[in-house]
Amino acid sequence: MRILVAALMAGGAVGGWLGMAGVPTAQATSPCAELGGSIESGLCHVHSATTSYTLDMKFPVDYPDQHSITEYLVQNRDGFLAVAKSPGSRDMPYEMDATSEQHRSGQGAKGTQSVVLKIFQDLGGPQPSTWFKAFNYDLATRKAITFETLFASGTKPLDAIFPVVQRDLERQTGVPAILISSGSGMDPAHYENFAVTDEDVIFYFAPGELLPMSSGATTVKVPRTAIPALNV
Numbered sequence: 001m002r003i004l005v006a007a008l009m010a011g012g013a014v015g016g017w018l019g020m021a022g023v024p025t026a027q028a029t030s031p032c033a034e035l036g037g038s039i040e041s042g043l044c045h046v047h048s049a050t051t052s053y054t055l056d057m058k059f060p061v062d063y064p065d066q067h068s069i070t071e072y073l074v075q076n077r078d079g080f081l082a083v084a085k086s087p088g089s090r091d092m093p094y095e096m097d098a099t100s101e102q103h104r105s106g107q108g109a110k111g112t113q114s115v116v117l118k119i120f121q122d123l124g125g126p127q128p129s130t131w132f133k134a135f136n137y138d139l140a141t142r143k144a145i146t147f148e149t150l151f152a153s154g155t156k157p158l159d160a161i162f163p164v165v166q167r168d169l170e171r172q173t174g175v176p177a178i179l180i181s182s183g184s185g186m187d188p189a190h191y192e193n194f195a196v197t198d199e200d201v202i203f204y205f206a207p208g209e210l211l212p213m214s215s216g217a218t219t220v221k222v223p224r225t226a227i228p229a230l231n232v
Contacts, residue, residue: 031070053084057098063115064137095122103195110140112232114195130217132204134193147191155228158186168220
């Protein structure tokens with residue numbers, strides 16, 4: 001169903017949903033207002049419910065590159081509403097929930113800041129979808145951090161990370177580590193969603209990403225002492 005939502009978005013099917021959802025347009029003065037939310041306990045809370053769907057999102061508003069988080073949530077919300085409000089929708093009500101984790105490393109303006117969104121979406125298909133989207137920022141250089149820029153050029157961080165991930169996922173789920181193929185486990189694409197702390201790099205895996213769907217969403221903390229030095 002995520003593919004269906006993406007296709008609708010790419011085809012321009014969601015362009016008019018902002019106004020119909022009662023959400024302010026580009027003239028909004030804050031990221032939270034842009035999504036029609038209100039600040040609660042330091043987080044923006046967006047909630048909307050009808051007989052057709054329930055939408056609930058909670059996310060921080062103090063991330064240095066807040067626009068990237070807001071843009072991502074707007075795109076996913078619009079795609080969700082495009083399906084939930086389409087004629088002939090069945091198995092309603094549909095549901096979309098977005099929650100978040102925040103992490104920091106270092107001190108003051110020289111550290112890093114991480115926000116990890118967890119998205120749950122039920123569009124009436126065989127099973128709901130859950131996935132992560134991580135945002136990481138280097139406060140010193142004022143640049144986004146990706147897995148490719150997290151480590152020094154020329155290092156092979158997955159040689160150290162993958163065995164730690166294998167062991168910990170086996171401990172958490174009981175699925176033998178040998179079932180996590182090296183082809184998937186050594187693919188950097190599976191490590192794009194991470195957060196940085198002073199002690200660890202935390203990796204987030206969607207259901208079916210490294211393990212069978214039945215294992216659900218998983219998280220692994222890899223100690224910084226076990227991997228090559230970070231660039232941040």
